[in-house]
Every structure is written in C-alpha cells, then in structure tokens.
Amino acid sequence: MTGAPGQRFRVVDGFYPRGAYRLIDLAYADTPLRAQPPEASIRLPGNPLPEPDLARAERHVVSFAGGMMGMMGRGMMGGTSAAAGVWTVNGVAATGHAMAPMLTLAQGRTHVLALANDTAFHHPIHLHGHSFRVLGRNGVPTRHREWQDTVLMAPRERVEIAFVADNPGDWMFHCHILEHQAGGMMGVIRVAPDATRT
C-alpha cells in the first residue's frame, strides 16, 4: 500500500449494466503506521495447492437448470413454500440436508468439471473443501487460470474448472445465491479412495 497519509480511494462496482455505484471508500490514516518500509522481506510463502494434471484428468459434466417460475413474479421465489424444486443440478432439485452424492471423485486425481449454466440467470457456484483453477469460459482459456472457490457463471455460460481431489469427504457444491440453493441448486461431491467408488 503506497498511498500517502490521508488519501482516499473510491471503490466502484461496475458489474451491473444499469450503472456503476459506489461500494466503499478506502482511506489511509492521517498518521503512517511506520516511518519507512520494513527492511526484511515480507514475501509470502509459495502456494501449496497441488497443480491439476490436465493430461490425466477425469472429466465430468455438471449442468444447472431451472428458474422459469422465477420469471413469473417475485412471489413465486420470495415466499417460504414455493422455492423448493425450482432449480436443478444435473436434473435433480436437491431438498433437505442429507443427500446422495451427485458425483464421486477418485481421491488424489485431477478432475475437470465442465459446468453449464442452462438458465437465464447469473449463478455464483461454490465448491466446499477444495480450491480450483478456472480453465476457460465458453471455450476461451482464462488468462491467469485463477484459483477460486466460487465461480460466477453468466446466463448460458460454459465454464471449466479443475482441481486435484485431495480432501476426502462429502463436499457441498451449490449456488451461493441462497434462495437458489434452497430451491434445489445444490449437490454433494464425494471425494473417496478408488476402492469405495460407487
């Protein structure tokens, strides 16, 4: 952070086409925290995440669908009773808090998830238990193959993500718009040794 004491910076959210709005201001204190930069290195240690081996990856298709009822009015989505079953992952609208795995991934292997947003809505898709690289969008490779744990999918967008399944267990995979999750847009991804695959 190299600004001068007392400087302020406006952070503007320009995502929405209807217009940018001011999200927050970042302000430097009037008094510097230290008189000069520290002499010792403050470099962080290297990233310990295992690099996906794309040449040997297993590939899985995950499609997100639904939402047509939501276009009929807010009442359909806003109530407490009408939300269940509006959204699906691979054709299943998940309900309740315990569910069979939608995918079982071999532990220790690289997996590519080919995500398809077959809806007219944005969905921030979140995976528990792992970070993943975002490989590409609509067939176009991303510039930095960035590490994320949530990927925002635009309407009708195709996104490919990859990760090494090194964390055994049952992990929730869901839209992070919680009305969508409650309406069925969630599933469990199981990571287990090869012998226990179903």
Ligand SMILES: [Cu+2]
């Ligand atoms: Cu969603």
